[in-house]
Amino acid sequence: xxxxxxVERRSTLFTSNVFTALxxxxxxxxxxxxxxxxxxxxxxxxxxxxxxxxxxxxxxxVLLYLAVLGFFTYPFKWILGGDETQEERxxxxxxxxxIGKYFRLTLDHKIIGAQYLFTVLxxxxxxxxxxxxxxxxxxGSNAHYFSPQTYLTLVGEHSVMMLIMASSIIxxxxxxxxxxxxxxxxxxxxxxxxxxxxWLFLLSGLVLLTAIFYDGFPTGWTGYAPLADxxxxxxxxxxxxxxxxxxxxxxxxxxIVATVLLMRAPGVxxxxxxxxxxxxxxxxxxxxxxAPILIGVLTMVGFDRAFETGLFxxxxxxxxxxxxxxxxxxxxxEVYILAVPAFGVVLDILSVFSRKPLFGYxxxxxxxxxxxxxxxxxxxxxxxxxxLTPGLRPFFMFSTEMISFPxxxxxxxxxxxxxxxxxxxxxxxxxxxxxxxNFLLGGISGVFLSDVPADIQLHGSYFVQxxxxxxxxxxxxxxxxxxxxxxxxxxxxxxxxxxLGKIHFWTMFLGFNGTFITLAVVGLLGMPRRVPYxxxxxxxxxxxxxxxxxxxxxSIFPFLANLVYGIVWGKQVNENPWQARSLExxxxxxxxxxxxxxxxxxVAGPYDYGVVPSRPMAIxxxxxxxxxxxxxxxx
Amino acid sequence: MATVNPGASDALDATGTTATALxxxxxxxxxxxxxxxxxxxxxxxxxxxxxxxxxxxxxxxINENGMWKPPGVHQPTLLVGLFxxxxxxxxxxxxxxxxxxxxxxxxxxxxxxxxxxxALLGLASFGFHIYELHQPGFNSLAPPLPGxxxxxxxxxxxxxxxxxxxxVTEGVFTILLGASLFVLFGIANRARLGRxxxxxxxxxxxxxxxxxxxxxxxxxxxxxxxxxFFHSG
Numbered sequence: 001x002x003x004x005x006x007v008e009r010r011s012t013l014f015t016s017n018v019f020t021a022l023x024x025x026x027x028x029x030x031x032x033x034x035x036x037x038x039x040x041x042x043x044x045x046x047x048x049x050x051x052x053x054x055x056x057x058x059x060x061x062v063l064l065y066l067a068v069l070g071f072f073t074y075p076f077k078w079i080l081g082g083d084e085t086q087e088e089r090x091x092x093x094x095x096x097x098x099i100g101k102y103f104r105l106t107l108d109h110k111i112i113g114a115q116y117l118f119t120v121l122x123x124x125x126x127x128x129x130x131x132x133x134x135x136x137x138x139x140g141s142n143a144h145y146f147s148p149q150t151y152l153t154l155v156g157e158h159s160v161m162m163l164i165m166a167s168s169i170i171x172x173x174x175x176x177x178x179x180x181x182x183x184x185x186x187x188x189x190x191x192x193x194x195x196x197x198x199w200l201f202l203l204s205g206l207v208l209l210t211a212i213f214y215d216g217f218p219t220g221w222t223g224y225a226p227l228a229d230x231x232x233x234x235x236x237x238x239x240x241x242x243x244x245x246x247x248x249x250x251x252x253x254x255x256i257v258a259t260v261l262l263m264r265a266p267g268v269x270x271x272x273x274x275x276x277x278x279x280x281x282x283x284x285x286x287x288x289x290x291a292p293i294l295i296g297v298l299t300m301v302g303f304d305r306a307f308e309t310g311l312f313x314x315x316x317x318x319x320x321x322x323x324x325x326x327x328x329x330x331x332x333x334e335v336y337i338l339a340v341p342a343f344g345v346v347l348d349i350l351s352v353f354s355r356k357p358l359f360g361y362x363x364x365x366x367x368x369x370x371x372x373x374x375x376x377x378x379x380x381x382x383x384x385x386x387x388l389t390p391g392l393r394p395f396f397m398f399s400t401e402m403i404s405f406p407x408x409x410x411x412x413x414x415x416x417x418x419x420x421x422x423x424x425x426x427x428x429x430x431x432x433x434x435x436x437x438n439f440l441l442g443g444i445s446g447v448f449l450s451d452v453p454a455d456i457q458l459h460g461s462y463f464v465q466x467x468x469x470x471x472x473x474x475x476x477x478x479x480x481x482x483x484x485x486x487x488x489x490x491x492x493x494x495x496x497x498x499x500l501g502k503i504h505f506w507t508m509f510l511g512f513n514g515t516f517i518t519l520a521v522v523g524l525l526g527m528p529r530r531v532p533y534x535x536x537x538x539x540x541x542x543x544x545x546x547x548x549x550x551x552x553x554x555s556i557f558p559f560l561a562n563l564v565y566g567i568v569w570g571k572q573v574n575e576n577p578w579q580a581r582s583l584e585x586x587x588x589x590x591x592x593x594x595x596x597x598x599x600x601x602x603v604a605g606p607y608d609y610g611v612v613p614s615r616p617m618a619i620x621x622x623x624x625x626x627x628x629x630x631x632x633x634x635x
Numbered sequence: 636m637a638t639v640n641p642g643a644s645d646a647l648d649a650t651g652t653t654a655t656a657l658x659x660x661x662x663x664x665x666x667x668x669x670x671x672x673x674x675x676x677x678x679x680x681x682x683x684x685x686x687x688x689x690x691x692x693x694x695x696x697i698n699e700n701g702m703w704k705p706p707g708v709h710q711p712t713l714l715v716g717l718f719x720x721x722x723x724x725x726x727x728x729x730x731x732x733x734x735x736x737x738x739x740x741x742x743x744x745x746x747x748x749x750x751x752x753x754a755l756l757g758l759a760s761f762g763f764h765i766y767e768l769h770q771p772g773f774n775s776l777a778p779p780l781p782g783x784x785x786x787x788x789x790x791x792x793x794x795x796x797x798x799x800x801x802x803v804t805e806g807v808f809t810i811l812l813g814a815s816l817f818v819l820f821g822i823a824n825r826a827r828l829g830r831x832x833x834x835x836x837x838x839x840x841x842x843x844x845x846x847x848x849x850x851x852x853x854x855x856x857x858x859x860x861x862x863x864f865f866h867s868g
Contacts, residue, residue, distance in 0.1 A: 079821030081828040189668050254675045262667055292679045296686030300803055307806075309799035310702075311690060317702030317796030322693050326686050 017104040018199075021068040022206070029061035052306040054214070054233055058240040062203065069105045069199055074192065093191075093593055105199065107191035108593060112198050113177025114491065117484075119198070120172055121563075123165035123205045128553055130158035135515075135549040138542050143532040151532040153216025153234070157208065160221045160238060164204050164245040166472055167287070167334065168252070169480045170341035172201065174487060175256055175280040181584035182277045184265025184602060184618065186594040189258035190251075197252035204244035211237035220530055222331070225312030225323040229304045236305065243298045246291040249337065253288030256280055265583075267602030267618070274582050274606040275351075275358060278365045279344025282372045283337045290333035297326040324386055328379035336375040338472055340368055342435065342479030343410050348606075349432040349482050350414055352580045354421025357607040364413040367406035374403045381450055385459045393452045400450035407443055411436065426578070427501040431482035434509050438474025442467055445520065463523025466516045474512060481508075481559070489577050493589040494570030500562040504555055511552030518545040581617050582606035598623055666836040673840035677847040680811070684851060687804040691858055694796035704797040704863060711771045711801070713860055719763045720856040723812075726756035727849035734842045737826070738835050746831065746838070750823035753845070757816050760852075764809040773798045801859050808855060815848055 037043040037053035048056070066072065074084060084092075094101040094108040101111055133154050137145050146154065176198075180188055188194045211217055214233035223242070228235055260273070260281050301323070303309045310316025312323045343364075351358040358364065380388055380396040388396075414436060423429070445467035448454045458464060481504075489495050522541045527534050534542065576585040583606070587596050600618040608614045662670075695703050733749015736742040773795075822841055825831060831838055 075821075079818075079824055081825055081830055190672060193672075250679050254672065254679070258668060258671050258675065262664065262671065288675060288679055289682050292681075292683030293686055296683040299807060300686065300690065303799070303803045303806065307802060308794060309802050310794040310796070311694075311799045311803065313794070314699045315702070316794035316799065317694060317699050317704075318799060319694060319697060319699050321697075322690055325693070326689065 016068050016070070017100065018069070018202070019103070021065045024068045025061040025065035028064040029057045032057035032060050049306060049308075050233060051236055054236045055240065055302060055306050058207065058236065062207075062240070062244065065203060066196075066199070071105065071192070071196060071199070095593060105195055107187075107195055109176050109180055109188045109191065109194060110491075110591060112194055113173050113175075115198050116168060116172030116176055116201070119202050119205070120165055120169050120480075121560075123161055124169075125556065126205070126209070127158050127161035127165060128556065130154050130161065132550065132553045134158060135546040137532055138534070139546045141534050141536050141539050141542070146532070148532055149216065149218070152218045152220075152530065153212065155530050156217045156220055156238070157211065160208055160242060161205060162472075163221050163334075163338075164201070164208065164241070166338045166476055167245060167249055168197075168201055169338070169476060170345060170483060171252060171256065171280055171283055171287075171337075172198070174276065174345065174483050175252075175284070175341065177491070178487060178584050179256060179259060179277055179280055180263065181587065181591060181595055182274055182582055182606075183260060183263065183268050184583055184596065184600045185259060185263035186596070186599065187263075188255055189263055190255045193251040194255045197248045197255065200244045200248035200251075204241045204248065207237055207244060208241035211235075211241070222327060223298070223301065224320070224327075225301055225304065226314075226318075226320055228301050228323075229312055236302075239298050239302050239305075243295055246294040246298070249287040249291040250295075253284035253286070253291070256284040257288060265600050265602055265618075266622075267600075271362070272602055272605045272617075274344075275347040275361070275364060275368075276341070276344035279341045279347075279368055282368045283340045286333040286337045286340075286372050286375065290330045290337070293326060293330040294334070297323060297330065300326075321383075321386065324383055325379070328382045329376075331382065332379045333372070333375045335471065336371055338476050339439075340371060342439075342476045343368060345479045345483045345486075346432040346435045347410070347414060347417070348582070349428050349486055350417045351607050351609065352486075352578050353424045353426055353429040353432075354417050355424075355609045356417055356421040357609055357611065358413065359416025359419070360409065360413040361607060363409050367409040367413075370406035371403060374399065374406070378403065378450075381455070384452055384455045397450055397452055401447060404443060404447055411440070426485075427496060427498065427505065428482045428486035428578075430502070430505045431478050431485065434505070435475055435478045435482065438470055438478060438512070441517075442470030442472075442474055445470060458523060460528050461523040462519045462527045462529060465529050466520035466523055469516050469519075474516070478508075481505075484563075486578070487584075488566060489570075489573050490575075490584060490589055490591075492567050492570065493572055494566055495573045495577065496562050496566040496570060500558045500565065504558040504562060507551055507555035507558065511548050511550075511555055514548030515545050515552055518548060581608060583618055586616075586618055586620055596620060662836075663834070666834060669836045669840045670843070673844050677844050680847070684804075684807070687800060687807065688854070688858060691800045691804070694800060695863075699796065702795050704795060708773055708795050708797060710797075710860060710863055711767050711773070715763055715767050716856055716860040719760050719767065720852045722756050722760035722763070723849050723852040726753040726760065727845055729753045729756060730842055730845050734838055737831065738839060743826070743829065743832065746835075747823065747826040750819070750826050750838070754816060754819045754823050757812065757819060761809065761812050761816055764805065764812060768802070768806060768809060771798070771801070773801075797863060804855060804859060808851060812848065815844065819845070 032043070033054060035041060037048070037050075037057060043053050043056070077084070090096075092105070092107045094106045094111045101108075102115060106112065106115075133146070134151070137143065137151055137154075143151060176188070176194060180186070211234035214237060217223075217228075217231050217235040217238045219228050219231065219235070219238070223235075223238055228238075260277060264273075300309075300311045304311050304313065304318075310318040312318045312320055314320065347358055347364060378396060378400045380392060381400045384393060384396075425433075445463065449458060449464060449467060485496055485501060518541055522538060522545060525538060525541070527538055527542075573589075575587070575589045578585070581604075583600065583602065584591075586600070598621050600620050601622040602618045604615045604617050606617055608617075729749050730753035733746045733753065736749065737746025818841060822837060826838070
């Protein structure tokens with residue numbers, strides 16, 4: 001696509017922004033649900049169940065939302081024999097001034113990355129607010145702020161919102177923004193489905209919130225059937241929301257894998273791809289293949305609820321084990337969809353701020369793929385207490401413990417990189433370093449839980465909850481913030497405030513560890529998850545956990561203040577403030593629409609810090625070098 | 636095993652290698668991306684559909700409460716299943732005929748004809764699917780349960796493992812078939828307008844996908860109609 005002068009184009013109803021899209025979607029939803037779907041309406045008279053009607057209303061709402069955003073404009077035009085004009089392409093790629101492009105369908109991967117970043121933060125704040133309410137309730141041993149049903153709704157909203165958010169927390173903002181830059185591509189492979197992944201992601205969180213209007217859902221994030229078959233109408237919101245998130249993960253995965261396979265610049269051989277890109281690719285492969293299973297199993301629950309099939313109802317020839325097996329076949333790769341990208345981010349940051357090549361680069365990359373592969377063979381450790389055939393337990397115990405080997409190699413790679421390095425304790429480095437003890441606690445507690453005797457004792461307790469949070473929050477979220485502090489200067493050209501950043505780091509680190517170490521103890525003392533009541537002897541520990549949780553919750557405020565400060569008033573920095581080698585730092589700040597003035601010729605790896613003699617990673621203007629008679633492409 | 640005619644084999648290998656290399660060189664990046672996208676989509680769909688096939692095997696094996704397919708529960712008519720599946724296979728063959736003529740012999744009028752006929756055959760199969768889901772005939776001997784809560788949902792007349800798996804598998808396949816036909820009619824329309832003279836990679840990519848759909852239809856037929864014939868629970 002040739003870059004031309006910015007174009008002006010007025011929005012129409014069908015190329016409109018997110019607010020119009022949401023308004024039309026809500027109106028369509030209300031029309032189906034309340035005008036023709038309730039008492040006396042045609043759908044009601046036809047005999048559709050309330051579940052069927054609600055699911056239909058959600059589907060109509062989703063289609064209207066996508067139509068108004070403009071997702072169907074191009075396909076319809078294509079089918080009718082037309083093609084996109086250059087003006088339309090430029091408009092879609094955001095070649096217009098103003099911030100309006102951030103609120104509508106845009107195909108530039110950098111704008112989509114920014115849209116993801118702010119949506120992730122929005123979802124994180126909403127999910128975090130739910131967590132604060134949960135901890136508020138648990139400051140006392142009896143339900144005193146919320147009814148048990150409301151408490152379960154809070155738990156469900158918190159867990160699913162955070163899972164949806166975390167599944168895109170690194171792939172969404174950083175994968176979309178930086179992977180093309182890191183491999184020297186002008187764009188993503190499929191810009192439209194990249195945009196689709198974001199807009200479905202946004203909608204999934206919003207649909208999830210509508211469960212509140214239908215009495216919530218009692219199942220937490222796992223949505224176990226047959227409880228899910230029997231739950232209130234809010235369960236349908238869960239099905240649609242998680243289904244949309246799954247679809248978003250699939251299309252995002254396809255897009256990123258294809259981009260890295262086919263869009264690399266000349267010279268970007270496999271060993272010159274940085275760890276972040278590899279990690280995002282591994283997670284994308286998992287998302288591409290595992291999320292369809294999620295959608296399959298959610299569809300089955302939807303059929304049970306809407307059409308009265310009995311797939312998960314034992315009395316009707318169904319089985320709850322069927323649900324558990326299918327859900328966890330998705331569910332465990334899902335954990336690594338969340339965790340593996342974090343490995344890549346922290347390894348890259350460690351190398352930059354230690355000024356050393358990444359130790360054991362190839363072993364670390366192979367380990368990421370090893371983790372991804374093994375994650376398909378461990379799902380039944382979630383079923384140890386569900387009646388799994390005892391003979392199968394040792395295999396799944398062993399396969400689960402096997403995951404600690406590739407994970408250990410990644411830790412070794414990190415330690416080797418730090419060893420004798422010239423370490424700079426910058427903000428990104430602090431968060432990257434904190435990732436390791438946090439994830440270590442999560443990993444070691446995971447090894448405990450993979451042992452059948454321990455799991456039988458601890459299943460469903462707060463120990464499991466603490467383990468899960470150490471992996472996902474202590475790991476993924478710390479890596480996310482490391483990435484924000486590391487890469488945002490590239491987006492904005494401005495630096496964060498160091499003091500605010502350090503306040504953010506220390507309050508978050510202390511608050512997080514205080515909360516979840518205490519909750520691990522609470523779990524060892526026998527407190528089950530998802531219950532608002534507990535015996536009085538657990539009061540003190542729960543109260544301490546709540547106090548630390550509030551500190552953790554408060555840590556977001558210095559971050560938000562710093563984000564605003566960094567974007568608006570931050571000190572201006574040059575194009576490569578960290579003196580990093582990888583390709584994304586070699587282009588202008590912010591990068592142009594097609595990322596580089598010319599497709600770069602990559603001639604070295606991203607980690608040759610301190611290597612003498614060292615070449616720059618890329619020749620950024622190969623045509624000029626060739627014209628001058630230099631040795632472009634010495635490889 | 637010794638090679639009977641090593642020269643011929645080498646020549647074939649060389650031809651294959653050259654063809655692959657030429658394909659890499661002659662295909663534009665956009666063409667390669669389109670083909671890759673189609674392949675990745677149907678692989679993802681295969682993982683999703685595998686849930687239903689796993690459900691079929693699992694529920695049939697455990698036969699919970701003897702309710703996989705208790706006496707009195709009938710399969711939908713084999714003839715309808717045969718029509719559904721056969722029409723899609725025929726559609727796939729016709730599509731391939733049109734694709735071959737258009738892409739490799741440059742006979743674009745045959746391409747257009749092939750695509751339209753394939754789309755119409757697919758539409759006929761879609762119609763049979765809708766009919767079958769509306770009147771599955773699981774329990775043709777017994778009257779509908781008198782207390783059926785939501786009469787529009789005919790599958791609720793009797794809940795068993797088989798009827799549940801059948802409904803979700805065929806239901807989802809019908810939705811997929813409808814969406815695919817929408818694209819197929821679009822491609823046929825573009826062929827009618829002569830839009831594939833320069834690049835027909837969309838025809839090629841959708842052809843692969845349509846082949847996948849034909850394979851799924853065949854598998855569904857074997858799993859839902861033929862195989863339960865021999866296992867009544």
